[in-house]
Amino acid sequence: MSLILDPAAQDLLFREAHTANTFTDEPVTDEQVKAVYDLVKYAPTAFNQSPLRVVLVRSAEARERLLGHMSEGNRAKTAAAPLTAILAADNEFHEELPKLFPHFPQAKDAFFSERAVRERSAAFNAALQVGYFIVGVRAAGLAAGPMTGYDPEGVNKEFFADGEHAVLAVVNIGKPGDDAFRPRSPRLEFDEVVTTV
Template identity: 40%
Template sequence: MSNTLSADARALLFTEARTANLFTDKQVDLDLLRELYDLMKWGPTSMNSCPVRLCFLTTEEAKKRIMPALFDGNIARVQSAPIVAVLGHDMEFFEYLPKLFPHAPENKKIFENNETAAQINAFRNSTLQGAYFIIAARALGLDCGPMSGFDNARVDQEFFAGTHVKSNFLCTLGYSDASRNFDRGPRFEFEEVCQVL
């Protein structure tokens, strides 16, 4: 068994993958959402903190609830998507460290009285988990449209009220209408942004 991904797998995940702008009418099997999570959850986070929290909007009624929080440029994208995922982070993730990081449960104390450290850790690691989410979705044949461009406070009130969860970003899921994708944007070359010391 090879320890590297095939060229086809790399293309699926990275080199040929595109950000979905609009979607076809093909629906997503909701069983894929559990499969997606069960794949993405294995990606590493600091102290195995796993702060990401997910809210999947799968019905028209649920998607209508997020519309008032969207910036104008994202409304059509969300409307066309079979599923919209709200990716958030639990600001009290550290409460679960004794379970998730059992060989050093005392690390909970690092964050209990340090809101800044907790906020930085929650945001950083939920963003990492968001990247795993995108890769896992692509691995399962789904197209993704990750986006900012929304009022976080309104989303938090609508979907995470009464919790310690704050929204990070949104990600539409489905099967892309490739004809509606933007042209691929350029990327930096290695020499432009990398140092090898």
């Protein structure tokens, strides 16, 4: 193989990693989440814009608020997960650009003065960060259960009342429990995906 990453790490992050549907009751600590974020922050984004925002749902009250917006098939596993994270795109990310992209401080106004442009850019670049977030959770030895089965408008109103954020995913996090993983589904092969021109 021509990969530098050792086979055990390849398995942990990719080949043996599955979406988890059950979790043990072992808590996920703030230190673990901070370690995950310290990896996630290096995701590639245009102009280093970093639009991902994360809400950690820890309290029983916040979890109940979230459960009301989850699809029926996702409620029980979200209720039982030791930690749930709401991952959203901040449509006002450009306010941070002078700090994050100091070589071109005028990027804030030069490229992102229009709301529609910011929303498209925030959604795309935060989605890149969501992928890194899932891999970061795996790197911490935890399992991730990312979901899109929820009412996005409801989640946005419930947790982002300012109207400046758009939820992209809800992710349950923890140590995998009994029967956490479904059998691996097929994936497309290299020749079905890659063309050379």
